Amino acid sequence: MTAQSRGLLAVVGPETGSPSCGVTVGPTWDPASAAHQRGELVTKRPVTPTSVVQIVVWERENFQGRRQEFTSECSNITQYDFDDVRSIRVESGVWVGYEHHDFEGQQFILERGEYSRWEAWSWSNSYHVEWMMSFRPVYCADHSASCMEIYERENFMGLHADLCEDYPSLQAMGWSNCNVGSMFVKRGAWVCYQFLGYRGYQYIMEYDRHSGEFKHWRQWGSHSQTPQIQSIRRIMH
């Protein structure tokens, strides 16, 4: 399997002249990549063990105000004298943010990168969420070997489908229903979305929680109000 087939970018310098601004590649860069074959400067980034996770949060937008680093879950940010979290940088690993303390309320997937204000992570409708009070790492994300089953009805009844990729439209891929009755995560971690195109409420579904079994839509999260699921994607480390 090549690095690109695992979704990693080979970021290369300008084709003319030597790059002065440095070159980076993904953590499992493939030395047979086209960039390498062209003899371009490529710097290998150290492999990050999946057990190393780090998130930095700020009390104000745009990475301003006091900051706090975490390498494990935080059940209530007010214990660190924050009113709430207003900007985030995920340094490594994948995290889930929650609207309320103790991992309750709306869920937000947080992949590596910068979230400068609430709009960058929160689903914002008429009831939008401008804060994040608790968060925890997702340990079982396994992008290259994720698989799950979705069922038409609760308790794994009715029609079902095996998922092993990303599905921006379940309906386009053959699932004729806007709803999902139950789910069984056999491997990896997934984000399920209320609407097509990875939009709406998010539900983080992990192999190592509930034994991967989610028998009823009320188990998808404390904010679950509907069985509507129209798009699903894998979570990558």
Add this chain to the structure above:
Amino acid sequence: MTAQSRGLLAVVGPETGSPSCGVTVGPTWDPASAAHQRGELVTKRPVTPTSVVQIVVWERENFQGRRQEFTSECSNITQYDFDDVRSIRVESGVWVGYEHHDFEGQQFILERGEYSRWEAWSWSNSYHVEWMMSFRPVYCADHSASCMEIYERENFMGLHADLCEDYPSLQAMGWSNCNVGSMFVKRGAWVCYQFLGYRGYQYIMEYDRHSGEFKHWRQWGSHSQTPQIQSIRRIMH
């Protein structure tokens, strides 16, 4: 290439007893699938030519009020005595919706399925868009063979990366910048998003528009206000 490797679902009936509610599969279902091997009832859906596109729009939410079908672009829905569009069903193909008439303003990718109200398609922040005034099909989507290049600076300058998959976090995949300076779509069609995890403003980038060349972020759409791009995915038919 198997059907599943192309992202198609093999939707199968219950494992006990004969399914009474019918069974559907994706248009290029693989007869060697596990479902078939188990001898379960599987019905093949006819292949839809990519040139056949159809969208139905309603003047009210939840598919209420007057409806109108389209098989080609609509530059101004008011020409059909609609004030605007409030719910949508994409029957086939992939479409792009626009905030204003004549394909101006915010862009929304519309893949196959049902959009019951504005929240299902519009990026909704403090300046949210509750309507859609024009829309057109995307003809060049080619999920299995899409490729594009992103560049650090405008006019295809600076560091660049080749993309051939979906990237919920460009930063996780080795792109160290929150911005993209220019893009070259070599094949297929893509949605580029302002934020990580397919969130924020959308920019639909197609091989058959501008010859695939987008030299400056102002060319990404009439609503472009920033070079910020943090996630990118392919569009599938």
